[in-house]
Amino acid sequence: MIEFKNVTKGYDKNKSDALKNVSLFIDKGEFVFLVGRSGAGKSTFIKLLLREIEATEGSVYINNFNVAKLSKKEIPFLRRKMGIVFQDFRLLENKSVYENVAYAMEIIGKSEKQIQKRVPLALDMVGLSHRMNHYPHELSGGEQQRVVIARAIINNPSILICDEPTGNLDPETSYEIISILEEINRRGTTVVVVTHDREIVDTMKKRVLTLEDGILKVDDATGRYGYEV
Amino acid sequence: MRQVGTAMKFSSIKTMPRNVVRDTMKSIERNNLMSAASVLSVIAALIILGIFLILTINVQEVTKDVESKLELKIFLQSDFTDTQKETIQQALKKSDLIENVTFESAEEALEKFTVSLEDYAPLLSGYNSENNPMPASFVVRVTDPNDMEEVQTLAMSFKNQGVEYVRYGQEYVEALVNFNKFTNTLSIVVLVVLSMISIFIIYNTIKLTVFARRREIGIMKYVGATNAYIRAPFILEGTVLGLMGAIVAFLIIRITYYYILGLVGGNLFLPVDATLASPDAVMGQLIFFFLIYGGFIGAVGSIFAIRKFLDV
Numbered sequence: 001m002i003e004f005k006n007v008t009k010g011y012d013k014n015k016s017d018a019l020k021n022v023s024l025f026i027d028k029g030e031f032v033f034l035v036g037r038s039g040a041g042k043s044t045f046i047k048l049l050l051r052e053i054e055a056t057e058g059s060v061y062i063n064n065f066n067v068a069k070l071s072k073k074e075i076p077f078l079r080r081k082m083g084i085v086f087q088d089f090r091l092l093e094n095k096s097v098y099e100n101v102a103y104a105m106e107i108i109g110k111s112e113k114q115i116q117k118r119v120p121l122a123l124d125m126v127g128l129s130h131r132m133n134h135y136p137h138e139l140s141g142g143e144q145q146r147v148v149i150a151r152a153i154i155n156n157p158s159i160l161i162c163d164e165p166t167g168n169l170d171p172e173t174s175y176e177i178i179s180i181l182e183e184i185n186r187r188g189t190t191v192v193v194v195t196h197d198r199e200i201v202d203t204m205k206k207r208v209l210t211l212e213d214g215i216l217k218v219d220d221a222t223g224r225y226g227y228e229v
Numbered sequence: 230m231r232q233v234g235t236a237m238k239f240s241s242i243k244t245m246p247r248n249v250v251r252d253t254m255k256s257i258e259r260n261n262l263m264s265a266a267s268v269l270s271v272i273a274a275l276i277i278l279g280i281f282l283i284l285t286i287n288v289q290e291v292t293k294d295v296e297s298k299l300e301l302k303i304f305l306q307s308d309f310t311d312t313q314k315e316t317i318q319q320a321l322k323k324s325d326l327i328e329n330v331t332f333e334s335a336e337e338a339l340e341k342f343t344v345s346l347e348d349y350a351p352l353l354s355g356y357n358s359e360n361n362p363m364p365a366s367f368v369v370r371v372t373d374p375n376d377m378e379e380v381q382t383l384a385m386s387f388k389n390q391g392v393e394y395v396r397y398g399q400e401y402v403e404a405l406v407n408f409n410k411f412t413n414t415l416s417i418v419v420l421v422v423l424s425m426i427s428i429f430i431i432y433n434t435i436k437l438t439v440f441a442r443r444r445e446i447g448i449m450k451y452v453g454a455t456n457a458y459i460r461a462p463f464i465l466e467g468t469v470l471g472l473m474g475a476i477v478a479f480l481i482i483r484i485t486y487y488y489i490l491g492l493v494g495g496n497l498f499l500p501v502d503a504t505l506a507s508p509d510a511v512m513g514q515l516i517f518f519f520l521i522y523g524g525f526i527g528a529v530g531s532i533f534a535i536r537k538f539l540d541v
Contacts, residue, residue: 050451073455080453090448107454151452 001190002026002049002159007058009044018044020214021058026192028158031185033201034194035225036211042194045211046163049082049192051075063158080108083152083189087164089144091136091151097123098132101151108155122150126180142173149180159190166197174200198225253466256438263434264470270430271474271526272481274423275519279482281416282518283511288412290506292405301369301377301397303384307335309365313391320387321367326380328370338363364393424526427474431530435467439535446538456539464531471527475519483512 004024010017019041026032036042047053048060051067060067063081070078091100098119105115123129126146136144145165152160162181166174178193178200185191195201201208205223209216257264303321305314314332321330333341339361343353356362371380377397384395439446449459490508 076450076453076455078453079451084451090444090451092445092448104452107449107452107458155453 001028001061001063002192003061004048005059005061007048007055007060009041009048009053010056017056017214019048019055019211022211022214022216023058024209024216024219026190028190029185029188031182031191031204031206032193033204033206033208033223034192034211035196035198035201035208039213040211041214042211043163044214046161046194049159049161050084051078080155081158083149083155083157083160085145085148085152085160085162085165087167089136089141089148091144091147093136096133096135097128097139097147100136100147101154104151104154110155118154119150122154123147125153125183126150140173141169142176145169145173145177146180149177149184153184153189157189159192160184162191162193162195164195165193166195166200171199178204201225249462249465252462253469256442256462256466257469259441260434260437263437267427267431267434267470267527267530268474268477270427271471271523272478274427274526275475275478275523276481278416278420278423278522279478279515279519281412281419282515283482283486285412285416286506286511286514288405288409292409295401295405299371299377299397299401301371301380301384301395303367303369303395304364304393305366305391306389306393307364309391313387314365317367317384317387317391320383321369324380324383326371326373326376326383328372330370331368333366333368335361335363335365338366424522427471427526428530428533431467431470431527432534434470435463435531435534438466439463439538443538450539459539460532460535463535464528467527467529467531467534468524469527471523471525471530472520473523475523478523479512479516479519482515486512 002025004022007019007022008017009019022041022045034042034045044053048055048067049062051070054068062078065078067078092103095103101119101122102115105118110118120129120132123132126149128143128146128150131139131143131147136147139147145168149165160181165181166177169177174197181191181193182204201223202225208218208220208223208225210218210220210225303317305317318330318332321327339353339356342363343350346353367384369380369384371377381395381397384392388394446459486508
C-alpha cells in the first residue's frame, strides 16, 4: 500500500517544485504504471518511496506507516519491504547470477540454508535457472534484467518498484520482462512500473498515473497513456 | 515495521559478511600502492612515537630511581649541645614527611670520609677527634621527594639552634623533574601530530576502496543493508592496515633497541647512578600501546572515509 497525501517536493527555492501537491493511493496488490516526460517528477516519486529524500510538504505512507517518522537507522528496514528494479540493472560484475541474488539475502542476515533454498526458486520464476553460474557480462540485457528482478523479489517484498525496467531492452524482451512482473503481481506483490514505453502501457490495460511538471494530471484506471507526445 | 526491525538488527550482526577476511585482503592487494603507503606511514609514525615513548619511560624510571636515593643532610653546628640535638631529632621524627632519620656524628663522618679516600689516607691522618673538621649531621630520607623543600624549611627553623645548614641534590631533582615534564609534553605533541598524518593517509586509502566499491554500496543500501553492515568491511580493512604498521614498527624498534643496548652494554653515561627501565618491560608496554594505537588510527581513518558515501 502506497499513499501520498498532498506531497510537495522542492529541491531548490529558485526552481519550480519537482512534485506539486500530489495525492494518490495505490492499494495492496495493484499493478500501476507511472508515466511522464523526463523531469516530470518520476525519479522524485521513487526517491520519496525509498526515503532517499523527504517531502517538503505532505506525507508519504507505505503499508500505513508514515516514512517521515522513520529514524535513519530504520530506513534499511523500510527498504527491505520494497524490491527495486533499475533501468541500468546494477548487478555486481564480479559475482555470478546466483551470487548476485544470494547477496540480497546475505545482506539482511539470512542463513546459508535459507539462501540455498530460495535463490533457485527465484531464478526459476524469472526463467534463468540454466544461467545460475554465469556472470553478468555473459548475459543479454533481458537476462540481466531478470536477474535484477529475481534479486528484487528474493526477500519477499510487499512492493516492487521498477524504474524504467524496459528502457534498455528491445520490444520483444520488454514484453517478456513485463509478463514476469505481471506474474509477480498475480502472486500478491504490489507493482509500480515507471516507464516511457507507451506501447506496453497501452497494451497492458492497467492503471496509469501521469505526471506532468510535478502535477498528477491523469489517474486512469482503464490504462491509457495519459499524455500525447 | 519496528518489530521486524529489531529482530533483523540482531541477525544481521550475527551473520557478518561472508568471506569478509578474504575480501579485505583482496581489497588491500588491489590498492597495493596506497595500502603500502598507509602501512608505511603508520610504521614511520610509530617508530618516531616509539622512540619518544622509550625515552619517556626511561626518563621516568631514572627519575624515580634517583628520587628514591635522594637524601637530605642537616649539618649541625660544631658546638651543638645534646639538648639541641635531642630537640631536632624529636622534631624530625614527628614529621610524617620523613621516612627515617639517622644521626651521623663528626667521628663517623670523618671515618667514612677516610674510608672513601683510602688512597689518600696519609693526607687525613693528621686529623683526630680533637681537630675533626667534619660536622655532625642528620641524614634524612623523605617519603616523597617533592617534600624536600618543606623538610628543608623545617630543619632550617633550627638555624643557630644547633643547625648550621641543610643540603640536598636540589639542582638534580629540579632538572630531572623538568626534563620529565618536557619529554612528556613533547611525546604528546608528537603523538597528536603524527596521529593526524597517519589518520589522513589511511583515510585516503580507504576512500579509494570505498570509491571503487561505491556501486556495491549503493546496491547494498537499496537492498536494505544497515550502515553498520556496510561499514564493517571498510573499518576492518583500515584496522588491518593500522595493525600491520604497528607490528612492523614494533619489530624494527625491538631489534634496534636491543642492538643499541648490546652496544652500550647497559652502561649509559648518565650523570647519576641510576638504572634504566628493564628492556622487556619497555617492549611489553610498547607492543600493547602500538597495537591499540594502530588499530584505532586505522578504524578512525576508515570511519571518516566512508561517512560521505553512506548518505543514500
